[in-house]
Amino acid sequence: MNLVVLAGILGVVMMFTGLLVKQLRVVSGIAAAGLCVLFISNLWELYHAPFFTLPESSMLATTRFGLLINQILLLAGILYVVLFGRHIQVVGKHVADYYALIFFVYAGIGISTSYTNLLMLFLGIEIMSIPLYILTGSDKRNLKSNEAALKYFLMGSFSTGIMLMGIALIYGATGSFNVASMNTQLSFNLIVGILLLLISMSFKVSAAPFHFWTPDVYDGAPTAFTAFMATIVKVAAFAAFIHLFEGSFEMLNRKWQLLIAIIIACTLLVGNITAVFQQSVKRMLAYSSIAQAGFMMFALFAFNDASREGIVLYGAAYCLATLGLFAVLIKMEDYTFDGFNGLAKSQPLLAGVSTVFLLSLAGIPLTLGFFSKYYMVSAALSTGGKYLWLFVLAMLCAAISVYYYFRVIQAMYFKPLGGVPGTSTSLTTSTTRAFNYTLLVMALLVILLGLQPQLLLQFLYF
């Protein structure tokens, strides 16, 4: 509960900081300090009683899984502010407001990972989404940013409508907003309600065929905020998604698996195959995030302890790697693949850490990405070999993903500097020492957890 309350308070504090403090670096510093406070208070809650307790009958209840997800996302948030702070400052004038919105997103995350009531789910998802609509359009003079914000807002509100409809139908069928109440005899209303919920949540995590907004929004939004919503918000949405159906899974089981299998197959195919044809690394990362969502959906396919471990690992792996890649990308002058040509010569450190992140996303052993994929597939396989085609498809898609991830590696290492006329590998802004060290630590973390994922998973049980 610490996260929800403190993040809300800090959001308001940030708004006033904008009025009082004019120096942008100080604003970023305060935001980072605020995130550290959230991090520590959430960590406290993992071991001790929370600062703020709610009565039993409340609609929120923290779980260890939810807290661990919060913890990972808060760590990612701190890294995010360190890596992107300077770029958030140049997006527009209202830097403190952007940070305030980010804190509100965290309040939404806190609710989404601990709700026990469908109304709270709705609130959490909305508190997460509305700041994002604003952040997407924060680059006011850029037409693409405006278009993306409008598109995101229209599509987002549409899916919110679907979610509300689903919740209403479930209430009609069961007479309760409680998540646990979904676990009863299936009636027509309940089935339609659950399906509508499934659709709206699939929209939020950009699973195919509800993914159409993703590439445009990710591409149009300022890169600094794309990095935020493609990683932290997405993982939070997944945590909410899983929490939603955990209780009712037994009852749904058979038909459910087929449905999810179809969504997974669509998501993997659409994400991976479209990513292959991209020329811009930023757009490639957008499609790659769809493809990765396909793998995360395996947790919904399986619903067991291993799948919960899987989503924890996957969340961490995906956040670290994608944040790192976006941090490198935002420094590049040219977002195309050719823009990366010869980066290994001019910026060996950036090229090195990017390679680690790309290998992790591709799921190569010795990186966290391998174990996250391993736990996901393993969790799903443990439910029996009935959907063997799905696993073969997933593996083929993983092989396809190697194609576009390795294109970046090839450009960085094997192609000559400035090989294509009209491209440039120069960086827009020089890298600071803190930036480099943060990236290095993230890369080492990816490798360390890739050797010993237990270091992270132990937090789930003790």
Add this chain to the structure above:
Amino acid sequence: MLLSLLILIPLLAGLAAFFAGNQAKALALGGSLLTAAVMGYLLSMPAQSAALEFSASWLGSIRANFTLGLDGLGKVTTLLTAVAFPIIFLSIWPNNYRDAHQFYGLMLLTMAGLMGVFLATDALLFYFFWELALIPTYFLCSKWGGERRIAVSFKFFIYTFVGSLMMLIGIIYLYYKTPDQSFSWKSMTQAVLTAKEQAFFFWFFFVAFAIKMPIFPFHTWQPDAYEQSPTATTMVLSGIMVKMGLFGVVRWLLPLFPDMSTKMAPIVIVLCIVGMLYASLIAMRQSNIKRLVAYSSIAHIGLICAALFAQNELAFNGALIQLFSHGVNIIGLWIVIDLIEQQTGITKMDDLGGLAQKAPTMAVLLVVIALANIALPLTNAFVGEFLMFNGLFKYQPWYAVAAGISIILAAVYTLGMIQKVFYGTSQNALVVKDVKPGVAVALVALVVMILAFGIYPKPMLQFSGHHIDSLTSMLVK
């Protein structure tokens, strides 16, 4: 603990080489020689010694452990790795690579990965190393290779990656079917599968191994990769890395799916024989010396794989010996090709000729190695191939007859190559010096091994003998 040194020494040496600058070359040779020394010490131990097993906990919750073991099969392949790398490093001593420290670092990391594959007795660990050996090779081929290196090494990577992912599904599935839910070799072999599951997952594993070997029709990456890679990497690829596939068959595929292996053996053997003949015929028509050797390798590996699936004692013995011999022979061939290429820049056989006059020592050494490639008596390959044909004949005479044709074809293309490159009209424009001392040591070491194991194969047979007893008893059950 000693066992893990086989992985640790090249690993640490490799990491150090990245920062060693000009010393990387010496570091690589030193590290690989040290590994070979440890290997020699391990071989001197009795077979039941406790030092030949090592276990440390790794992922407790899913019961995957860092377990290593060295048995007869492992001895053959790890010995090959330990011996081959110093020889490779010696032979490329005069070459100057750009960013040499990275080159040697990656080579050593490959060595560590290969050692891991051959030592791991835990399925997940095996998969881990299986992939790890691949990554440095990918970088080696893409950075230091020929003109089409990027596309070719990428094809190579994707092929093997698809195969290994199939195997990963197989490993996970089997893991859930083991009696005690663990990845150890022992419990994997006890997994209870229905006939249908066996049929599925046999092919999942087989495809992974077949791509690596490569077996027809999964071989299309191989000639390109051998041709375009820097020759030192090609030596690793063709001499040692293809053995990963064969090793996988013996260590995992046959014990895990004993019934299915017997049932599917005819299909696999026919594939192997088709590949052998097909590759031999193509090799005859090659004008590029590197592609010729690449296709000849497909033919030889095909025979080893066929023999493994014949599943009798003779064939196993031959195959295990040939695992080692083929590595020695083909690395020898590549060393000579590398010498020629480094000095003349030519790989087309028609443009070469009469090199024997200019480089007599090289010619003599190459002829011995080439004769071993045809498996002439007194060379190491004769022992292995003779046993394998014998075993194949026992399994089904017609298979042996069909496979035998490839030996004749091997003689045709290998002797043709010698004739074109070393004899014939001398191309005066070519300046070729005879072998330098360092390289000569490497080549002589190889030739000595070829002759020694050709005349007195008993030590090698002893290594494999132990393993084969337990393997055959397992498969016959």
